Amino acid sequence: MTKVLLEIQNIVKEFPGVRALDNVNIKVREKTIHALVGENGAGKSTLMKVLSGVHPHGTYEGKIIWDGGECRFRDIRESEKKGIVIIHQELALIPQLSIMENLFLGNEQQKKGVIDWEKCRFEAIRLMELVGLKEKPETLINQIGVGKQQLVEIAKALAKKVRLLILDEPTAALNEEESERLLNLILRLRDDHGMTGIIISHKLAEVTKVADDITVLRDGSTVETLFAASDLITEERIIQGMVGRELTNLYPSRDSEIGEVRFEIRDWVVYSEEYKDKIMIDHINMKIKRGEVVGIAGLMGAGRTEFAMSVFGRSFGSRVQGIVVKDGTEINVSTVSSAIENGIAYLTEDRKALGLLLQESIKGNISLPSLHKLARKGVVNQNEEIKVAEEYIERLGIKAPGIFQTTNNLSGGNQQKVLLARWIYADPDLLILDEPTRGIDVGAKYEIYHIINELAAQGKCILVISSELPEVLGTSDRIYVMNEGRIAGEFTREEATQEKIMKSILQSNRRN
Structure with missing residues (x-):
C-alpha cells in the first residue's frame, strides 16, 4: 500500500455569508498524481489555499496532516519549507526579470549574504534542462510564451525542493501541443523523481490521462474519490459526480x-x-x-x-x-x-485583467457600460440598478450571497456569468x-x-x-x-x- 503523504481532515472554511468548505476529507498518496475536480464554486481553489497557507491556520477548522504530523501553516513560506508548492492559474512571474532571476526570487542562492550568480546560473541550467526549457537563463520572461512560462514556474518549484506540487488549471491558457508537453512533464516528474502532485483542472480528458486518484468536490463537500487502478473512470462518470446528474449532451x-x-x-x-x-x-x-x-x-x-x-x-x-x-x-x-x-459588445478572454472590476460589486460590474439606461439627468437610479442586478443573478444562476458581493470573491464560472450579464443587459x-x-x-x-x-x-x-x-x-x-x-x-x-x-x-x- 502506497504511503499517505498528505491527509486533509474535516476542513471547514467560511467567508461572510458563504461556507466555502464543509468537512472536506482527502488523502493524497505519495508519488501519485491526485486530481481535484468539481464545478466552479465547489471549493477546489479555496482548499488549496488552506493547504498552502494562503488562508492561515486559525481561519479554518480541521487538520492538515503532512508526512504523519499535523501542520499549522501561518503563511505560504511555512508550507514551502515542508516542500508544498502551489502554482496558481495566474502565473506569479516578473516579466522584466530573466528566467534565472525568477527561478530564485525569494529563494536566492547566497554566500555570506551576497547572491552567488555563478551558482544561480549553474542551477538554472540544470533545472531548465529538467523541465525541457532550451532558452538561455538570461532570457527575459516577457520574451517567452505562456507555455514556457508555465515550465519556468515548475522549475521554480523544483528549486524549492518540492515534494508536493499543486497545479491550479495549469493548461487553461495553453494550446494542445503545449498542454501535452506539460502533462508529460508532470508524469515524468512523478515516475522519475518521485514527485507527488495535485492537479485542479476542468479539462477532464487531461484528468483521466494523468491522475492516479480523483477526488470530486461539490458545494464545498467531498463527494467521492475514484482510483484509476480499481474504478472504471470515464469523463461521463466524473461529470455525474461533479454536477449530481448526467449531462447526456454537452x-x-x-x-x-x-x-x-x-x-x-x-x-x-x-x-x-x-x-x-x-x-x-x-x-x-x-x-x-x-x-x-x-x-x-x-x-x-x-x-x-x-x-x-x-x-x-x-x-x-x-x-x-x-x-x-x-x-x-x-x-x-x-x-x-x-x-x-x-x-457591438466584446466579452474578453481575460476576465480578470481586462473584463471585470474585481474590487467592485456584482451590481457595479453588471451596470458599468449601461449606466445611461439607469440615469435621469445624469443621476443613476440606485433602486433600478439593484433591481437589474437581482434579475440577472437569478436569470443567469450566479451563485453569490447577494448583488453587493465583491466580484473578486466569486468562482471563475460565476465571474464569467457576471461578465455575460453585463453585456446581455447592454442589449x-x-x-x-x-x-x-x-x-x-x-x-x-x-x-x-x-x-x-x-x-x-x-x-x-x-x-x-x-x-x-x-x-x-x-x-x-x-x-x-x-x-x-x-x-x-x-x-x-x-x-x-x-x-x-x-x-x-x-x-x-x-x-x-
Missing part, C-alpha cells in the same frame, strides 16, 4: 432560425502596435446573419483575439483599415464607446464571445451554451472564438477558420469536422 440542441445578413466586416486590415509595418490581420471579410452563431477556429497565434478586439473600438492594433456594415449601412467602430453605441446586436468558457467547469459551460442559444433565438448575432474545436463545432451554425491573420476556410455546421478545420489550416500554411 452542447444543448437549438433550432436555428437564421435571418438575413445583419453585420458585415469588409477588407479588414490591422497592423501591429509594436512593429508598425507588420500586418496582423490581413484583409478579412466576414458576414454574420440575424440569429446566427458564427464560430472562429484557429491555432494559438492565428489572430482571432486581435481581430475581435480591433473590431470592438480598435482595442488592438494600429493603422486599422476596412469597414463594418450593419443592416446595409457603414457604422463607426473607431472607439469602444462608438462600437457599443452601434450595438447588443452583435455579441463577440472570446473564449467564453475558459477555465470553467462542464456544468457552468452547459449553462453558458444555453444562454448563447437563447440570445440567438432572440435574433442576436453571436461570434464565438474558442481554442477548443469541439466547442466551436458544438455551438456554431457556421465556422470561419483563421490562420496567420487570414481566413483559411469557411464551413457550415453540417460540413465542419475537426479534420477539415485542421486540413484548411495546414493548406493555408503551405500557401503562405
Whole structure:
C-alpha cells in the first residue's frame, strides 16, 4: 500500500455569508498524481489555499496532516519549507526579470549574504534542462510564451525542493501541443523523481490521462474519490459526480432560425502596435446573419483575439483599415464607446485583467457600460440598478450571497456569468464571445451554451472564438477558420469536422 503523504481532515472554511468548505476529507498518496475536480464554486481553489497557507491556520477548522504530523501553516513560506508548492492559474512571474532571476526570487542562492550568480546560473541550467526549457537563463520572461512560462514556474518549484506540487488549471491558457508537453512533464516528474502532485483542472480528458486518484468536490463537500487502478473512470462518470446528474449532451440542441445578413466586416486590415509595418490581420471579410452563431477556429497565434478586439473600438492594433456594415449601412467602430453605441459588445478572454472590476460589486460590474439606461439627468437610479442586478443573478444562476458581493470573491464560472450579464443587459446586436468558457467547469459551460442559444433565438448575432474545436463545432451554425491573420476556410455546421478545420489550416500554411 502506497504511503499517505498528505491527509486533509474535516476542513471547514467560511467567508461572510458563504461556507466555502464543509468537512472536506482527502488523502493524497505519495508519488501519485491526485486530481481535484468539481464545478466552479465547489471549493477546489479555496482548499488549496488552506493547504498552502494562503488562508492561515486559525481561519479554518480541521487538520492538515503532512508526512504523519499535523501542520499549522501561518503563511505560504511555512508550507514551502515542508516542500508544498502551489502554482496558481495566474502565473506569479516578473516579466522584466530573466528566467534565472525568477527561478530564485525569494529563494536566492547566497554566500555570506551576497547572491552567488555563478551558482544561480549553474542551477538554472540544470533545472531548465529538467523541465525541457532550451532558452538561455538570461532570457527575459516577457520574451517567452505562456507555455514556457508555465515550465519556468515548475522549475521554480523544483528549486524549492518540492515534494508536493499543486497545479491550479495549469493548461487553461495553453494550446494542445503545449498542454501535452506539460502533462508529460508532470508524469515524468512523478515516475522519475518521485514527485507527488495535485492537479485542479476542468479539462477532464487531461484528468483521466494523468491522475492516479480523483477526488470530486461539490458545494464545498467531498463527494467521492475514484482510483484509476480499481474504478472504471470515464469523463461521463466524473461529470455525474461533479454536477449530481448526467449531462447526456454537452452542447444543448437549438433550432436555428437564421435571418438575413445583419453585420458585415469588409477588407479588414490591422497592423501591429509594436512593429508598425507588420500586418496582423490581413484583409478579412466576414458576414454574420440575424440569429446566427458564427464560430472562429484557429491555432494559438492565428489572430482571432486581435481581430475581435480591433473590431470592438480598435482595442488592438494600429493603422486599422476596412469597414463594418450593419443592416446595409457603414457604422463607426473607431472607439469602444462608438462600437457599443452601434450595438457591438466584446466579452474578453481575460476576465480578470481586462473584463471585470474585481474590487467592485456584482451590481457595479453588471451596470458599468449601461449606466445611461439607469440615469435621469445624469443621476443613476440606485433602486433600478439593484433591481437589474437581482434579475440577472437569478436569470443567469450566479451563485453569490447577494448583488453587493465583491466580484473578486466569486468562482471563475460565476465571474464569467457576471461578465455575460453585463453585456446581455447592454442589449447588443452583435455579441463577440472570446473564449467564453475558459477555465470553467462542464456544468457552468452547459449553462453558458444555453444562454448563447437563447440570445440567438432572440435574433442576436453571436461570434464565438474558442481554442477548443469541439466547442466551436458544438455551438456554431457556421465556422470561419483563421490562420496567420487570414481566413483559411469557411464551413457550415453540417460540413465542419475537426479534420477539415485542421486540413484548411495546414493548406493555408503551405500557401503562405
